[in-house]
Amino acid sequence: MSYAADAAQNAWYDGHNLYNGPFEKKFADYIGVKYAIAVPHCTSAIHLSLLAMGVGAGDEVIAPDATWIASVAPVSYVGATLKLADINEKTWCLDPDSFESLITDRTKVVIPVGLYGSMPEFQRIKAIASHYKIKILEDAAEAFGSKYMGQYAGTFGDTAVFSFHASKTISTGEGGMVVTNDDALYERMMFLRDHGRVPGNVNYQNSEVAYKYKMSPVQAALGLAQIERAEELIAKKVEIFSWYRDCLSEYSYLRLNPELENIESSFWLTTIVYAPELDIDKYQLIKNMAARNVDCRPFFNPLSSLEAFKSFTDINRACQSNIVSYKLGQHGINLPSAPIITREQVMEVCAVLIEEIDKLRKDKNHS
Numbered sequence: 618m619s620y621a622a623d624a625a626q627n628a629w630y631d632g633h634n635l636y637n638g639p640f641e642k643k644f645a646d647y648i649g650v651k652y653a654i655a656v657p658h659c660t661s662a663i664h665l666s667l668l669a670m671g672v673g674a675g676d677e678v679i680a681p682d683a684t685w686i687a688s689v690a691p692v693s694y695v696g697a698t699l700k701l702a703d704i705n706e707k708t709w710c711l712d713p714d715s716f717e718s719l720i721t722d723r724t725k726v727v728i729p730v731g732l733y734g735s736m737p738e739f740q741r742i743k744a745i746a747s748h749y750k751i752k753i754l755e756d757a758a759e760a761f762g763s764k765y766m767g768q769y770a771g772t773f774g775d776t777a778v779f780s781f782h783a784s785k786t787i788s789t790g791e792g793g794m795v796v797t798n799d800d801a802l803y804e805r806m807m808f809l810r811d812h813g814r815v816p817g818n819v820n821y822q823n824s825e826v827a828y829k830y831k832m833s834p835v836q837a838a839l840g841l842a843q844i845e846r847a848e849e850l851i852a853k854k855v856e857i858f859s860w861y862r863d864c865l866s867e868y869s870y871l872r873l874n875p876e877l878e879n880i881e882s883s884f885w886l887t888t889i890v891y892a893p894e895l896d897i898d899k900y901q902l903i904k905n906m907a908a909r910n911v912d913c914r915p916f917f918n919p920l921s922s923l924e925a926f927k928s929f930t931d932i933n934r935a936c937q938s939n940i941v942s943y944k945l946g947q948h949g950i951n952l953p954s955a956p957i958i959t960r961e962q963v964m965e966v967c968a969v970l971i972e973e974i975d976k977l978r979k980d981k982n983h984s
């Protein structure tokens with residue numbers, strides 16, 4: 618029987634941990650960490666991490682300007698102040714110098730993000746964070762299976778978080794995981810994610826008002842089946858990227874995801890960034906691609922450019938200084954990267970992409 622069907626039939630009452638436990642164990646072993654806790658989504662994993670790290674009002678948290686809003690929304694949930702650093706042109710991830718320039722004596726946590734499967738320069742980020750006694754919350758939602766200096770994403774933070782949203786490299790529909798090697802953080806997270814109750818306390822003696830962040834057993838069963846296929850799924854992402862690279866590397870006005878010596882990317886989404894000089898609107902390009910049946914997504918808009926952060930005065934100032942986040946964010950799109958895509962389809966996408974870019978450039982020259 619499939620794991621999910623078995624979970625639906627048997628993971629009740631005493632069996633509620635039938636799949637959560639094995640999924641967490643297998644995930645922790647795969648990454649190479651001591652503890653893993655399955656939660657409803659990565660957003661709750663980030664929230665739980667910040668709570669366990671004791672972050673609250675008056676504290677500052679630094680994150681890259683170029684990421685999905687989920688990386689930073691929980692900073693607001695705990696009432697802390699968000700500071701947005703720039704990303705690095707080479708890695709597309711948190712720039713160590715920009716991070717260091719934002720540190721104050723109220724900085725408590727930094728959230729480096731492995732954007733589209735790339736990874737930040739953890740050697741420097743860890744050195745800076747440890748010098749200023751700042752905790753690292755590693756957002757590896759997009760970097761499952763990526764490695765920095767031979768070591769898996771998810772092993773660099775005091776806690777690290779993953780997403781199993783339908784779009785992610787391994788998926789449970791919705792779902793997330795928080796991992797750590799720290800006994801105290803683990804215990805605090807286990808307590809906070811179950812309504813302020815010490816695991817095993819069945820006497821309903823809650824000692825704090827907290828949260829309920831548990832993954833459902835059917836999702837955990839899906840997760841267990843996915844982690845057993847992890848190698849295959851990661852290899853597929855890498856292969857899809859290599860098809861795109863073979864096809865697109867001859868176009869000097871295009872850049873693809875970073876490929877660096879010390880980083881093995883799992884290429885969650887193959888992403889192109891075109892030369893700003895082409896002066897093409899990314900939304901127009903996406904619209905024209907959609908008209909030809911190719912579904913693309915925009916490179917994340919810098920968080921500091923979003924309506925959602927309009928009232929955050931610290932952040933508004935970031936618009937001027939986060940040059941790389943703006944340069945890449947305004948001139949990039951994600952190409953179709955689902956594991957079911959074939960080589961022939963990738964070739965078609967490339968042909969359509971080049972044609973549509975050419976058309977937009979010509980339109981520009983005539984107007």
Ligand SMILES: *Cc1c(COP(=O)(O)O)cnc(C)c1O
Pocket residue numbers: 657658659660661684685687688730756758759779780781782791792793
């Ligand atoms: C997908 C994603 C998240 C959030 O994941 P959810 O499971 O949807 O909460 C967080 N950070 C990054 C970088 C993501 O890409």
